[in-house]
Amino acid sequence: MPRSKRDKKISLTKTDRKGLAWKQRIIEDIKFCVGKYPNIFVFQVQNMRNNLLKDLRQEWKRNSRFIFGKNRIMQIGLGRTKSEEVETDLHKLSKRLTGQVGLLFTEKSKEEVLEWAENYWAVEYARSGFKATETVVLPAGPLEEFAHSMEPHLRSLGMPTKLEKGIVTIYSDYTVCEEGKVLTPEQARILKLLGKPMAQFRLTMKCSWTKSGGFQLHVDDDINDETLADSAMEEDEAFEDNNSDDD
Incomplete structure (x- = not known):
């Protein structure tokens, strides 16, 4: 009699993990997008929701591309220093890939994107750690x-x-x-x-880079654009060496 497969056990040690190939694909995707799209934005997410980001990707797929992944992988794709960058001044975008951020590559104009981001928001349910907006x-x-x-x-x-x-x-x-x-x-x-949502899902455009106008900062920060990130590179490489099995 054939053996039942209903209760077949699968060892978790055999599941795939996001390794070097996955990281390299993200890096290559970013480099491809740099060549394809004239405008790039670093956006910061407030009250991140995967389903809403998925909806935005679907809505903008005709002329734009959202990439949201590990910051240090996206930094490598753009180039972390002047010597690494794919295009002039892209390392300034790379430095601002900190926190819960992502990249938007688009054919839409800078003015159009900034106006959209200013007015776009979606109501969502608050999670633990959020400050209540009402009693x-x-x-x-x-x-x-x-x-x-x-x-x-x-x-x-x-x-x-x-x-x-x-x-x-x-x-x-x-x-x-x-x-x-x-x-x-x-x-x-x-x-x-x-049924009482208190949070808002929003995207804030921290900075942008255009092929015609170069880099522009939209949210003030304390990053020194004239200082190269060589020390950050060394720290990141050391982190990768010490945590090669963690990703």
């Missing part, structure tokens, strides 16, 4: 929007709930969060269950 208080009484099966879960999140005649009910006033205070994981889950 939310639930008065004692029934919560008819929740099925009776949700009551144990609501109680586990700290809400003073019980079932009364099959209806989820709060038996005392409950403050979910207070304006200006950092949300806990439980508070963030409750706000999502209540």
Whole structure:
């Protein structure tokens, strides 16, 4: 009789990992995009959401390309110093690839992109660590929007709930969060269950580079563009040597 495959176990040691080939592909993609697109932006993400970034990639795919990956890999693609850079002054973009940032390669004009970024935002649910933008208080009484099966879960999140005649009910006033205070994981889950988004997904254009105009800074910082990043290169190479199995 053939052996059942329903409970077949797969060793995690056999799964693929993002190694040198994956890193090299990102680097080559960036170099290709530098040659293809006339304008490049370094953007910073507020309240990152993968699904919204995926939507933007789909919306802009006709004449643009978003690349969002490990900063040090993107830095290598652009060139971290004057001697490495693919085009003049691209190392200035590379220096600003810090934090939660990405690259936008586009055929759209600089003015068009900056205006779009200024006005674009999407409402999202806040995560733990986010500061509440308002105070939310639930008065004692029934919560008819929740099925009776949700009551144990609501109680586990700290809400003073019980079932009364099959209806989820709060038996005392409950403050979910207070304006200006950092949300806990439980508070963030409750706000999502209540359908109360508090965060905004936004992109801020830190700086840009155009083939016709070169580098331009759009958000002030304390980076010295005249100083080469040789020390940073040495530190990064040492990091790679010591952590070659981590990626």
